[in-house]
Amino acid sequence: MVERARDETGRPRNARPRDALGRPLPPGSDGVPRIPDDLHLSPSGFLASAQDLLDNGFAFHAHEVLEAAWKDRPSEERPLWQGLAQLAVGVTHIQRGNPAGASALLRRGCERLGEVARPAPHSVDVDGLVGWATDLIEALGSSADIAPTRLRRPLTTG
Template identity: 60%
Template sequence: MDRDRDRDESGRPRNARARDALGRPLPPGAAGVPRIPDDLRLPPAETLAYAQDLLNQGRAFHAHEVFEAAWKNGPDEECTLWQALAQFAVGITHVQRGNHAGGVALLRRASAALAETTAAPYDIDVAGLVTAGAALADDVSAGEEIEPRRLRPRLTQTGTEIGPSPSKPV
């Protein structure tokens, strides 16, 4: 079946539908939360700060999109790191949406990939993320009630994990 799809200028398919705070597509014409630009290019420190702010707002899907942009646009030697961070954020997204099996699988995959990181660039708290991701996956798998703060992991060793930025709406 050939369906008309929204495509970018290079012909790649894209989904222009608005999304809710958890990244779920909304009906055509509905208003959603601001989208992450498809052509986002930020330096690593800004990528981490932006993703942290989104996580703090409970918008893990959108943090995943920020990490995905870094993964696609960054140097080859950092692809695995940014991909693991994107998977971590998608794992949180699945937990937020109630897809616990998907969340557990992605959190475990992300934690394993992060554990393989030999050097933690950009002050990324790799050890903390590995520990938090594994513990979150175990608790979700066991059916534990998950406190919202656990879905807002601290990305950097000097970053903050709880509460939205005062300049950004919740």
Template identity: 55%
Template sequence: MAGERDRDAAGRARSARPRDGLGRPLARGARGVERQPEGVVRTPQQTLREAQRLFDEQHPFHAHEVLEDAWKAAPAAERDLWRGLAQLAVGLTHVARGNPAGATALLRRGAANLEPYRDGAPYGIDVPGLLLWAGGDGLPAGPPRLTR
């Protein structure tokens, strides 16, 4: 029926259209990039390894999905850390999509969420390096390094 939305197994609205490597929807039936499953429980180390792999393969949108799972599952004291990392991934997605205004806004927001962890981030996360990467002159050209 026209106007009905695609739904996932839990009944949440979720587009079934394939997506490109930057998360943009493609035409139905087109060949897209496999999406990251949502709600996957990973250790922080597994999350960081998977997100880094996706960044290195130039899939920042997919890295965002992995980091978003960690953000949603994190203890309260770490939520802004994971949220900031996810926002950096979205910022890099906007860079790759050619949206400098969106990229700048998300990179700044992500950096602001990471700032409180500058002197003591857990799991070997290189917050000072990420802040430099996100806040340098111009937009970042390559993937971030999440850990030291």
């Protein structure tokens, strides 16, 4: 049996390459670049990186960025980052053709985002995202557009 790669604390790390939808590929395969486990960005950096990945169809990788945020940011922000990461995993399940998994993760993400104080930190459009995810859950199985809404509210001028 091959020993799994582990970090300095002994936690297992999956070093296998992954495809664009985050599925593991055989060892030695070319995959898409991985998101580092120890990513440290500003809140705006995490959001911008995740949004860029979502905009380009890399929901699994956006989830990894948002997961890094929930591990890096203060504990009082955990429901925000965890909820966002769960929504991204829900989209990943849609991309992989798993509507049941998508629905479960989108519901969990909405529940976590329901715990976030309003107005949400970092101008995250929590209410808009929950509304979008709720509509998506209802539309699963139809030909609904799954393009994620923006993570942050548009800047207003004036």
